Amino acid sequence: MPERTKQKTHIEFTLNGEAVEVAFAPHKTLLEVLREDLNLMGTKHGCELGECGTCAVLVNGRSALSCLVLGLEAEGRSVETVEGMASPAGLHPLQETFADTGAAQCGYCTPGFLLVAKELLAANPRPTREEIKEALCGNLCRCTGYIKIYEAVELAAARMRGEELELPREAVYGLD
């Protein structure tokens, strides 16, 4: 075995629209670099094996599992985490609808769902329920089930198109 290297590697990349520089041990995953070296705790540690989706981030606009990407792979690329979704004007429509419809319970899976849903809506502003299911199949939720999550994505998609969507009464019981 090689000795555990003390030497850190240094990279630059774009994180949530801003240029960042960071130094870390070269064997670290992007997930670890984001959480431990950049102090962005929104991206969650789940299974660590590419099975649960909670560590999903967008790399150059496309979803990837940060637990299976080396931090070094981010060099020169653009990474978006859940911290980058809200703007000074407020939450992203998906964040609003996830809150409004109760699409989060413990919330641990939510960052991954939000980013993968954002990727879906960027490519397909009017997804069917089946397309939403397929896009989100790599994200696991162990609390609520998925119906409210699908509804939240449908409602956000509608609002982003400038439309409003009537959801089933039970989906919005907390709103009034």
Place this chain on the structure above:
Amino acid sequence: MRPFKYVRASDAAAAARAVAANPRAKFLGGGTNILDLMKEDVERPNELVDVTRLKLSEIKAASGGVSIGALAKNSDTANHPLIRRNYPLLTQAIVAGASGQLRNMATNGGNLLQRTRCQYFYDTAMPCNKREPGTGCGALEGLNRIHAIFGWSDKCVATYPGDMANALYALDAVVRVRGASGRERAIPVGEFHRLPGDTPQQDSNLAHGELITAIDLPKSNFAKNSYYLKVRDRASYAFALVSVAAALELERGRVKQARVVLGSVAHKPWRSLEAEAALVGGPASEESFRRAAEAALAGAKPLAHNGYKVELGKRAVVRALMRASRLA
């Protein structure tokens, strides 16, 4: 994860040389199978040679067919207009696998090289000849519900779990590889993976340090009548129990040419020449497909817990052929 040396290759030749020079070095592509296996302590490379920035991701028309770069992402390959139009079987097989996030990351070359999902291979507390030659096979007399029904040996009963390779085999694809000496060779997909025999630690016929550069698809007459059927424990995001890549060339209702490749039933994609022989010259009919399915599974040797794969395999062959010929 154990520490390792990280090297970013400047070109394909340097990458192949770097891995060839160190018996414990591995290529790093999309990382979707090497990094999880490293975390599980199944793979223990002391050096990763990152090939992801090499210019090997082009998908282009070539000599009547299409050449897909080894580093093209699975999602880009599945969605490419040349693939969707001429090789819809490949698109179906790729999107049947993994999740969107993983397909965005996974490369075509890496997909071919994914390792088995045998639980005994992943569990370092159990014996496994594939992981540690000479320790025995935990699955042979253990829980072998997901394991092979063809071509296994008393050293290993694991299956190759992928989808893409089954479609590539049915489409007569060829894998282009480049060795450290610069020597290039072309390996038909059917000869790329191997049966376990006495050396199950070797999944493929690649030499250490050989780098996959492209996968070539010849011109195909199967685009109109092909279907990839994947049967699994849940409807999405799971590995196959049995899958079937079926491709037919039909002429006035009769089968002129056929390909039947089964997945997740052997240590490699399992083409059934018997089923194909039963189909060619006959009508595209359910009766004929049933005969082909019987022929395809006739030589199966199930283990204690996977006898269901024989009947499942027959029904899957029939359904895939029915869908391919648009009878269902």
